[in-house]
Amino acid sequence: MKKATHQQTKQHNRDLVLRTIFANETISRAEIARVTMLTRTTVSDAVAGLLAEGLVKEVGFGSSLGGKNPILLSLVADARYLIGLNLAQDKFIGAIVNLRGEIKQTVELPVHSGNGQQALEQVYQILDELLKTEWKPIVGIGVGAPGLIHTREGIVVNAVNLEWRDLPLANLLEERYRLPVTVLNDSQATAIGEYVYGEHEPDGNLVVVNVKHGIGAGILINGRLFQGDGGGAGEIGHVVVQENGAQCRCGKRGCLETVASAQAVVRRVQTETGQGSTLDEIRAAFEAGDTQVRAAVLDAGHYLGTSLANLIGTLNIQKIVLTGDMTRFGDAWLDSVNHAMQEAALTRMAEGTQLEIGKLDYRGCILGASALLLLDDYSLLFTGAEDS
Numbered sequence: 001m002k003k004a005t006h007q008q009t010k011q012h013n014r015d016l017v018l019r020t021i022f023a024n025e026t027i028s029r030a031e032i033a034r035v036t037m038l039t040r041t042t043v044s045d046a047v048a049g050l051l052a053e054g055l056v057k058e059v060g061f062g063s064s065l066g067g068k069n070p071i072l073l074s075l076v077a078d079a080r081y082l083i084g085l086n087l088a089q090d091k092f093i094g095a096i097v098n099l100r101g102e103i104k105q106t107v108e109l110p111v112h113s114g115n116g117q118q119a120l121e122q123v124y125q126i127l128d129e130l131l132k133t134e135w136k137p138i139v140g141i142g143v144g145a146p147g148l149i150h151t152r153e154g155i156v157v158n159a160v161n162l163e164w165r166d167l168p169l170a171n172l173l174e175e176r177y178r179l180p181v182t183v184l185n186d187s188q189a190t191a192i193g194e195y196v197y198g199e200h201e202p203d204g205n206l207v208v209v210n211v212k213h214g215i216g217a218g219i220l221i222n223g224r225l226f227q228g229d230g231g232g233a234g235e236i237g238h239v240v241v242q243e244n245g246a247q248c249r250c251g252k253r254g255c256l257e258t259v260a261s262a263q264a265v266v267r268r269v270q271t272e273t274g275q276g277s278t279l280d281e282i283r284a285a286f287e288a289g290d291t292q293v294r295a296a297v298l299d300a301g302h303y304l305g306t307s308l309a310n311l312i313g314t315l316n317i318q319k320i321v322l323t324g325d326m327t328r329f330g331d332a333w334l335d336s337v338n339h340a341m342q343e344a345a346l347t348r349m350a351e352g353t354q355l356e357i358g359k360l361d362y363r364g365c366i367l368g369a370s371a372l373l374l375l376d377d378y379s380l381l382f383t384g385a386e387d388s
Helices: 006-022 027-034 038-051 114-130 169-177 186-197 262-273 279-287 291-313 323-344 347-351 361-375
Strands: 056-063 071-075 080-084 090-100 102-109 140-147 148-150 155-159 164-167 181-185 206-211 215-221 224-226 319-323 354-357
Touching: 006 027, 006 038, 006 071, 006 090, 006 181, 027 038, 027 071, 038 056, 038 262, 071 155, 080 361, 090 361, 102 114, 102 164, 102 361, 114 140, 114 164, 140 169, 140 186, 140 361, 148 181, 155 169, 164 169, 164 347, 169 262, 181 186, 181 361, 186 206, 186 215, 186 224, 186 262, 186 319, 206 279, 215 291, 224 347, 224 361, 262 291, 262 323, 262 347, 291 319, 291 323, 291 347, 319 323, 323 347
Parallel strands: 080 140, 140 181, 206 319, 319 354
Antiparallel strands: 056 071, 080 090, 090 102, 148 155, 155 164, 206 215, 215 224
């Protein structure tokens, strides 16, 4: 193993200090040294660089435990901006996000499914508009896209509804905009968004299951996104749960998506009642006590819960967050999911599993896609003056 160079050590310490400031509203240099176990001199040098870069500011004095009152430091949330894109809704949504995850401006466009080139042009249109705004400097673009994604290569391997196959999306965007770009599956992006901004345990484990037109899971283990060997970990929507069931858009029959997704519920309600063309109409009928509608929604929850039991048996992760369109059916749907999960999983493992509805709606994907740019590496925040 090669020994780290002085420059690498300096950058590691700088990032460690910045990460600690990120994690606190305000914090003193002495507290940073205690938390990171770096020397006070090392912390002071790193903070001096962060102050010079405009990423950190001094915001007053803390309480003294003896001696002088410590100077408190805080992140400058608007020092840099990121762009996050959510391409997995019924419309494309792009947003400018500051370093605290505050959305400053959004641009939305309706999706034209089935035309891959037109969908790509819409991505360009959103980015062109966002990059013309007053929010500067923008230092990176994060994209949450549907389907199977090779994140390390930035390639959309297969997004059926957009007709993207082996699309080198990251390279296309980097060449056009001259900014760093990350591309990941929308459910994985949503999981990062919930993890970073949803008040979950630092360095903990979390599964976020996104239930909308399709179904996918994002998995975080020890605070790090787990994507599997091929990048597709969490593609639970295309696992068969009903032998000889309905045709799925992936080509198989009886996938989870065909019985538990929002699209599946709409299709079933339309078939059985001739009504309910939108989820909002179905929710109104559900809340009014329509027995056929309630059966369709709660059956969908049952199938999802059974699939979650498989995740519990495989991963034994004890916190599962549900997001997406189906969460609009509230506690009754959640109870159906939870009951089926408890019935299908090993009792002691299921009892220790906490199931809840997420807090961030469509923003989770946008925030997660942009946060991934900074999750392991803060280098794009720096102009280079600090490292000279």
